[in-house]
Amino acid sequence: MKSARAVAHTNIALVKYWGKRESSPADLNLPAVGSLSLTLDRLRSETTVAPADQDSFHLNQEPASGEVAAKVLRHLDRVWQAAGHAGARPTCEVRSHNYLPTAAGLASSASGFAALTLAAAAAFEYDPGRPALSALARRGSGSAARSLWGGFVRLDRGVLPDGSDCRAYPLQPQSFWDVRLLIVHTEKGPKAIGSTAGMQRSRDTSPYYGPWVDTSEADLAAAEAALAARDLPVLGDILEHSCFKMHACMMASRPPIVYWRGATLDVIHAVWRLRAEGLRGYVTSDAGPHVKVLCAEDQAEELAVRLRAVPGVHAVDVVGPGPDPTVEV
Ligand code: DP6
16 A cells, blocks of 8 residues: 545535435445535645554544544545455554634534545555545545535435445536635534434434425525526525525424524524625524525625624634645555
């Protein structure tokens, strides 16, 4: 094997992924719905995989152990198996650094597993092409499949039991549309539940889970058309609908899954008030209390200033569309 380094940027879903299909083995990690995302500039994971005397994982310069390290090493095993090499996987040193806003509680699994997949594949001299590597990244974390490209990306749900058609592909490149995403950091409370366990609970108990799955393809088709037309109000309407439908499905789970805090709703209402004043921002939010706001480049700074003034808001980051990942051997 060789030593390889990959850089992958994180992404935010505009049409959401929540829920998994049954699969065998379970770690195929097959989403029940497709999703559509924007890869973000600057916010990224940089990961090196190198030969070493024993397996180890360092995250942000610190040695990691327990389930975090185990997930990373299991993913190396998957990449090694996919590469079809004979014999046991060579022992590796993995070093990863996340460049994400400090203490933002933003998930690093999307950029993290994308960078790990690319670095490991290059280190193991395995080059099946980015679509197949996207399907492999998905097994680490569903959202990671989308971080294999910059710009706007779609992850198909797929229908094959082995998941080989469940991978992402680029819809529009980074340069296609100079939109901005504001990441509005609100106060945090105890995390409701991790997304993997939360998805299972929603599937098992939420009466809205079936309708959520059944209506997702129509949202994807409409979002893709709005994106191609660079139609911000139409795309904004779809992304808000997908977000609220997902959170309704979560909240109707038993016990309920509520990621929002008071400040989350205060920000959402502030965005809607400002929209009535002509500042066109559209909200989405994930498995946490923060709010993300999609808007045009020429309104981003003004919107950020206004949202920083909302009580309970700690910080607002303004981020543009991000690039494709890079790999160096
Ligand atoms: C709410 O990709 O973190 O952010 O596949 O179980 O690792 P696993 O889940 P993950 O889920 C992301 C859920 C979401 C919506 C989205 O990013 O599409």
